[in-house]
Amino acid sequence: MTDHLAPLAAAVDSARGVWGEQAIESLPPGALMKLMEGLSEAQRLLDAGRARVAAEIARQSRPELGPAGLAKTQGFRNPTALIASVTGSGSGEASRLVKVGEATAPRMTLSGQQKPARHPFVAEALAAGRIGSPAASAIVTMLDRVALRADPTAIAEAERTLVEKAPGLGADQFAKLVTRAEAFLDPAGVTRREDELRADRATHMYEDRHGMLVVNSKFDPEHAAPVKAYIDTYVTAQLAAQRDENAPDAARPTIPQMQADALTLLAAHALGCASSDLPVQGATVVVRIDHADLVNETGYAAIDGLTQPVSVATARRMAGGGGIISCVLGSESEILDWGRRKRLFTEPQKLALVERDGGCAMCGAPPSHTKAHHLRWWARDAGPTDLSNGVLLCESCHHRIHDNGWDIRIAGAGTRAKVWFLPPAHVDAARTPRLGGRARFDYAA
Template sequence: MPTTLDAIAETVERVRAIWPGESVESLTREQMIAVNDELGRLRRLVDAGHAQVASRIARESRPELGPDSLAKEQGFRNPTALIAATGGTTTGEAARLVRVGEATEPRMTLTGEVAPARHPHVASAIASGSIGTAAASAIIAMLDRMAFRAGREATDAAEHRLCEQAPGLTLDQLNRVILQAEAVLDPAGVEPREDELRHEKALRFHHEASGAIVLTARFDPEGGAPVKAAIEAYVRQALAAAHDNPDPDASRPTIPQLQADALTRIAEHLLGCEHRDLPVEGATVVVRVSLDDLRDGTGHATIDGMDAPISISTARRMAAGVVIPCVLGNNSEILDWGRAKRLFTPAQRLALVERDQGCAKCGAPPSHTKVHHIRWWARDAGPTDLSNGILLCESCHHHIHDNGWEIRIDGIGVDAHVWFIPPIHVDPDRTPRLGGRRRYGFAA
């Protein structure tokens, strides 16, 4: 059976075959992408090997060994200090390597027998180089928290699903999926977490000597969602206005500056009736929940654009306020218009948010997206129907249309699979890449 070192050696040889050692300027674009992929895998494999060694160092440095501890023999107080110093990293990173190694290495039982790793799916994923130790650590930490609440069978299934889904996701994207997985495994734990966040909410001001007023804020999901939605809507429309009516002589404000402007305008609007022109059209907080969960008080809900799921009691409170409750299973609205209308309706957009969860290609939140025709309205005579709609951020929209990507939708409604098919110059085999809810959400 190939070892981690064998896999590292094979990957190094593949890099050398593509890039024999000349200047990086000698590589074609295709070669650069291939080398980048292999170097990414090499880095993950090296980290996997380091985690194995770190676990063994920690075992050989147990406190009960006293002066015979390996770390103390080398002049260090503990194993993480040794690993951090020799690796040129932090003790926190060293501790993560130890945790991953201990969770993915075979265990020795009290009888001296060798037992499987505590997290076998994660062990297999890091050994193959498909995920790194940062992703492995995030998955392991959540599963360990859930072990007693959810049971072994449920956590094992979640571990398998997360390890399949993690390759290709950024750590931020994976953390969003992990939050959803945790809510599925322990729906009863969502509300206590919210109570804690509610008690921690705060908004503080202080004045700097320059005259600037500095705000520091922390919100629970219920309180933060409308703030986030209103500010994002202002920024989105400000950017659209600047794009449609460019002023070459004007300096372009940054996103943080626009967000500050949004908060100022919201406060002005509240304080004086003369400020009725606040541009936050489309600032909608959508709480998504299944009809059964809403009726029975089970499970959890989500807020568009927010990473952490919320409890059903919070969803009910929010649904009674200035938000739109999107209850799955309601077919009372017309969702297909054929060629009668060019623009997708708000009802169609809500339905597509259920399927895509945001930008179907990159996972950006719904507030950053628009509904686009898969078959173009003008060029292809594409209808304004759900089967021909997709949520994309502006960047991904241009990327797809300018670079020859194709989009395929398999299935109908929330359970449909969204596929992005790369052009030949990106992937000669044109292997479809999964997007939407199936890529950036966690399905129980």
């Protein structure tokens, strides 16, 4: 057996050993998780093999070979069509396999000497089964996009950093990280993209045949931030109110209906200008930027609740408007500690927790979906209402932590501290800490 296939065979054998002849329903939770991990590792290793094969098919089908190329001799117009037919995938998936394979395969010089892959860190992680082809494709595509504008050393460091952070992140979470990395490597690109998005913002309204007003809008990050903050805050308040009501589920509005209600009430308030009728207070947009970037007009800024970074110029413009809080972070973070003088976390403390946790520290849900919770309980453990004893969690993660025996540790002080989640022994016998909070998703080369 070749060295390329040995890891794949080992992963399959491991999964087969867990599953065996048993029915999947009879496996205990620990074995079920081990099986999923084994099958996922096998899938990633299989992805690596398919990418290498796809790249070789493309090489043997290159245009200069004409009718003698592999794809055409097999009856296909190009290698993408051949791969899509064999794999049963679409042309986009086939193209991605070829691109990943070409970026991670060893290169040959004109003299016949072998050189390392164009993206060696991605190639090594892919071959080892630590990342799959979707993550590899996201990294390669982004790095190739900024290659002509970013420093080569920074690109290499970004590749290494992204490969290290990819394991354990879902596709949507990893996409957020790659987006931040691109902004770091090419801040000017953020401004170019913003100009395009700003020019493309639009709202279309029409009445359908039933008399419904249909509103279809798209906003650039600058204009989206206050809209999203208000709607998210309104929906969160409505969901909290529902828990205190006894109305049947069928009579309760859905989340899309609540979002529509939020816009309706906001428009009614603006027309009537009666502040006492505003159903939600405290919807806040926070724009975050490092002091050095603000002074030197370098880097980029971030808006809570939105994935896309914004330029320094946009951050300054937003900070000059009402309802916007600009948070400038220096080299030292301010520590807000209230001890046991207050049981509930104050608004300044909650904003500081947002700076540290970014939203739900466990799953990454936006700040408007979270509440500040004591790590050491106020009543039972005499826990203080301090940043070091608080964490932002959504309702689901809060229950999961308390019900399943997870522990939380805060390393460091202030808004630059890191949140670590310790799984229970039945999930991980070694109880290996898992990084949470903003540090898990923020990119820093």
